[in-house]
Amino acid sequence: MTPLPTAPLQPPGVNTALIACRVLEAEIEALSTGAAHIVRREFFEIGLHDQPTKLRSLLAGAIARAEDDPAVEQVALAYGLCGLALVDLAPRRCSLVVARAHDCITLFLGSKERYAAIMREEPGTYWYSPGWNKAQRVPGPEREAKLRAEYTARFGAEEAEALMEMERCAFAQHSVAGHTDLALPGDDKDRKYSERCAQSLGWRFRHHAGDATLLRDLLHGPWDSERFLVVRPGERIAHSVDAAIIKAIPAERRA
Amino acid sequence: MTTLEQLYQAVIDGKNKDARALAQRALDEGANPGDIVDKALVPAMAAVGERFKSNEIFVPEMLVAARAMKEAMGVLEPRLVAAGITPKYTALIGTVQGDLHDIGKNLVAVMWRGSNFRVIDLGSNVPATKFVSAINEHRPHLVGLSALLTTTMPAMVETVRAIRSAGCPPVKIMVGGAPISQQFADEVGADGFAPDAASAAEKARALVESA
Numbered sequence: 440m441t442p443l444p445t446a447p448l449q450p451p452g453v454n455t456a457l458i459a460c461r462v463l464e465a466e467i468e469a470l471s472t473g474a475a476h477i478v479r480r481e482f483f484e485i486g487l488h489d490q491p492t493k494l495r496s497l498l499a500g501a502i503a504r505a506e507d508d509p510a511v512e513q514v515a516l517a518y519g520l521c522g523l524a525l526v527d528l529a530p531r532r533c534s535l536v537v538a539r540a541h542d543c544i545t546l547f548l549g550s551k552e553r554y555a556a557i558m559r560e561e562p563g564t565y566w567y568s569p570g571w572n573k574a575q576r577v578p579g580p581e582r583e584a585k586l587r588a589e590y591t592a593r594f595g596a597e598e599a600e601a602l603m604e605m606e607r608c609a610f611a612q613h614s615v616a617g618h619t620d621l622a623l624p625g626d627d628k629d630r631k632y633s634e635r636c637a638q639s640l641g642w643r644f645r646h647h648a649g650d651a652t653l654l655r656d657l658l659h660g661p662w663d664s665e666r667f668l669v670v671r672p673g674e675r676i677a678h679s680v681d682a683a684i685i686k687a688i689p690a691e692r693r694a
Numbered sequence: 695m696t697t698l699e700q701l702y703q704a705v706i707d708g709k710n711k712d713a714r715a716l717a718q719r720a721l722d723e724g725a726n727p728g729d730i731v732d733k734a735l736v737p738a739m740a741a742v743g744e745r746f747k748s749n750e751i752f753v754p755e756m757l758v759a760a761r762a763m764k765e766a767m768g769v770l771e772p773r774l775v776a777a778g779i780t781p782k783y784t785a786l787i788g789t790v791q792g793d794l795h796d797i798g799k800n801l802v803a804v805m806w807r808g809s810n811f812r813v814i815d816l817g818s819n820v821p822a823t824k825f826v827s828a829i830n831e832h833r834p835h836l837v838g839l840s841a842l843l844t845t846t847m848p849a850m851v852e853t854v855r856a857i858r859s860a861g862c863p864p865v866k867i868m869v870g871g872a873p874i875s876q877q878f879a880d881e882v883g884a885d886g887f888a889p890d891a892a893s894a895a896e897k898a899r900a901l902v903e904s905a
Contacts (some may be wrong), residue, residue, distance in 0.1 A: 506798075520844050523873050525867045555892035558845065562792050562819055590754065598708065598758050605757050612818050639763075661726050680878070 453660075454478045457532075458498060459517030461485050462543050462570030463654065466621050467517060470655050477658065485574040487524070494524035507534045511632025513525055515657055519545055529675035529690045536669050537676070538653055539684045543568070546657070547619040550666070551684065556646065563614035564645070567633035569626050570681065575629050579636030601627050613626050616642045621649040641690035697723055698734040701766065705738035708758030709775075717766035727773040735763050736808045737904015743805065753797065760804040764805040766801070767807070781812040781901050786828050787838040788816030789871075790849040795842035798871055801891035802838060809895040811836070822849070822856035829862040835902045838894070841871040847878070854882045866901040870894055 450502060456479040459467055464482055471477055481501045486591060487494035498516065505514050506529050518541035528535065542567050545554045558564060567577050575581045586606060592597035617639035620626040630646060637644035653666060663670055670676055674687040695703070701716040720730050742759040745751045774780075783832045785806050789799050796818040805825035814832055816824060826900065829837060838905040841850045854867055869879050880886035886901050 523844065541843070555845070556790065563794060594708070594758060595753070598710075601710075601761060602754055602757060605761075609795070612796065672827050678844065678873075680851060680881075684844075 453477070454510055454512045455658075456508065456511040456514045457481070457517060457658070458501045458505065458514060459483075460487070460521075460543060460570075462568065462574070463517050464547060465569060465623055466547075466649075466651070466654060467658065469621065469623050470651060471658050473660065479505055479508060481505070485570060485577055488521040490522040493524040494521060495527065498524065498528055501534065502528065506530065517543075517546065517654070517657060519543055523678055525676050525685065526678050527675050528670070530670055530672050533673055533681075534669050534671055534677075536657065536667055537685065538657050538667055540653075541684060543570075544619065545646040546654045547621070547649045548566075548647060549652045549654075551682070553650070554585065557617065561615050561617070561645070563612060565610065565613045565615070565642075567616055567629075567636065569620050569623070569629040571631045572632050573584070577636060578613075578635070578640055579632075580639050582613040594689060609641070613640075614642055616644050617647055618644065619647045619649050620652050621654075697761060698725065698730065701721055701730070702733040702738045702741075705735060705759055705762045706741055708755060708762050709862040710758070710762040713762040713839065714765040714769055717769040720775060723768065727770045727777060728779045730770055731767075731808065732772070733768055739763055739850045740892060740895070741809045743895070745889065747892060756801060756900055757797075763804060763808060773840070777779065781807075781810050782812070783811045783836065783898075784832060784834040785811045785836040785838060785842070785898065786814050786816060786825065786832060786834045787841045788820035788825060789818035790840075790846055790848050791819055791821045793841050793843055793846035793871075794818050796840075798842065799861050802840070802870065804889075805891045805895040806838075806898055809899055810857045811898065822853040825853055826856055826862060828862045829860075829865055833863045834865055835905065836868060836898055838868045838870065838898075841869075841874065844873045847873060850874075851882050853895060854884055858883060864905075866905060868894065868898060868901065 448547035449504050457477050458481050461482045461578055462485045474548040483497055486607050487536050502514055502634045505511050511655055514535045519542035547568055548554050587599055587603055590602045616633050618630050634644045668685050670687045673690055675690045677686050679686040697716055697720045704712040704716055743811045746756050787803050789796050804817050806813050816828055839845055839850050839853055866885040869884040870888050876887045888897040
């Protein structure tokens with residue numbers, strides 16, 4: 440476990456607007472206490488990767504708002520590719536920094552390589568984290584109760600049961616509840632909750648200790664090209680179907 | 695409303711018991727089982743697909759409709775087999791290696807079955823080599839590759855490459871899944887792409903009929 444830094448590692452030279460998913464809110468707050476260079480923060484609700492077009496449009500709006508603020512020199516996005524939501528985002532005035540990541544789990548685990556290695560070893564892993572647990576998005580007793588109530592109201596009890604069975608089938612291929620966190624105060628409760636979900640689903644439980652390095656560096660630098668993509672004005676984000684995950688291309692060119 | 699019209703509506707509304715009973719009633723009234731599929735079930739699923747595309751309904755509604763169609767097919771299949779009516783085309787389908795999500799793939803399989811395909815479902819997390827050996831074994835007209843995650847898109851690239859380079863019998867390849875686009879399909883050398891299950895049925899028919 441990489442200890443959380445108590446202060447930025449390098450002088451906060453670049454005034455940054457942070458745009459982030461609430462799934463990382465507690466972790467970001469813990470890693471950026473007293474970081475005066477983060478001059479704006481905007482968080483969006485959890486789970487918008489399910490609606491990537493909507494998420495893309497929300498992020499584009501947030502980037503534009505940040506760029507309208509003369510104090511902002513750089514925009515940092517605490518997101519992964521998130522269902523291709525980041526594709527086509529293009530800064531107008533500032534540089535845009537984003538981690539090379541498929542999703543937030545990379546930001547918890549500290550590297551895309553570690554994430555890929557875990558998934559290669561155990562492709563049946565379904566991920567849990569404190570933010571995901573609090574949003575009741577993860578498979579487990581609370582999600583089941585919430586969905587059953589919703590389906591019963593929409594389709595009646597019998598169809599609701601059939602849909603719940605389909606829901607169980609949808610997760611039937613998974614066999615591991617992989618929990619990750621940055622060991623913040625209170626995270627142990629969420630770890631126990633994930634463990635309970637694993638038990639109720641008949642899955643194995645695995646705790647993957649988080650590594651704050653990548654998220655910390657997104658907030659404070661350095662932004663080396665191996666781990667981060669820096670998109671300049673005149674460029675936009677494109678998907679790269681390889682280990683780089685994302686690339687910057689001229690804004691007017693086809694990907 | 696005729697029995698076929700009622701069956702059409704029951705599938706759209708996801709009324710699985712009604713769909714089963716109406717399929718039986720249509721048979722009892724002397725309808726040809728092939729006609730029941732062509733005139734009620736296929737148009738019903740196409741209508742469901744259209745509503746899904748235009749955001750009038752969402753995945754749960756699509757799933758209950760697919761279940762109703764399956765119930766009706768359960769009544770019709772023995773009669774179709776007895777009458778020697780077999781699907782005209784064969785398709786393989788599977789989710790690529792590393793990807794365990796199969797809701798989308800299952801919906802496409804239902805839509806293809808309703809569009810005169812015999813569908814062999816290889817399941818999820820299917821290695822490229824398994825696709826290749828299944829193509830050699832079943833000699834399908836079409837193979838469908840599904841991926842939900844951007845993390846597994848490289849496996850889709852690898853699977854298309856493996857099928858193309860393995861000297862398999864000629865087969866059309868379709869790709870689909872949330873992060874997949876026409877541009878990606880073109881880049882990897884797939885023959886077709888569909889953004890949703892309803893379009894996947896139309897596209898599949900167009901691909902095999904043009905072959």
